[in-house]
Amino acid sequence: MTDHQFRNDRRRLLRGALMGIAAAPLATVSLRGSNALAQDMPKLSEDDPQAVALNYVHDATEKDDMREPGAICANCRLYLAERDAEWGGCTAFPGKLVNTNGWCSAWVQASG
Numbered sequence: 584m585t586d587h588q589f590r591n592d593r594r595r596l597l598r599g600a601l602m603g604i605a606a607a608p609l610a611t612v613s614l615r616g617s618n619a620l621a622q623d624m625p626k627l628s629e630d631d632p633q634a635v636a637l638n639y640v641h642d643a644t645e646k647d648d649m650r651e652p653g654a655i656c657a658n659c660r661l662y663l664a665e666r667d668a669e670w671g672g673c674t675a676f677p678g679k680l681v682n683t684n685g686w687c688s689a690w691v692q693a694s695g
């Protein structure tokens with residue numbers, strides 16, 4: 584590696600690190616903003632056609648015969664709220680809140 588290449592690589596690395604540091608506060612503000620917005624969203628109705636299509640219920644025990652044992656919104660990868668929040672967003676139902684103890688047939692095990 585030439586001295587010139589070394590300086591260019593170092594410059595690129597520093598630029599990337601600075602961009603990451605600069606972006607971190609923006610990401611935090613964005614996440615907080617989405618949580619605040621989520622609180623203003625309406626709760627998903629079990630009668631909503633999309634909810635019916637995915638067998639959504641506010642209380643997962645109502646679908647014990649359909650779901651994997653222990654599967655609820657709180658441990659679903661598509662759930663967007665704090666795990667202990669009573670209601671939260673869900674990527675399967677944009678703009679609506681689902682119950683943390685709910686379930687639908689789009690459930691996917693959350694990692695970690």
Ligand code: SF4
Pocket residue numbers: 639655656657659660661662663673674675676681685686687688689690691
């Ligand atoms: S996709 Fe997951 S979080 Fe969303 S309603 Fe279905 S089970 Fe709940």
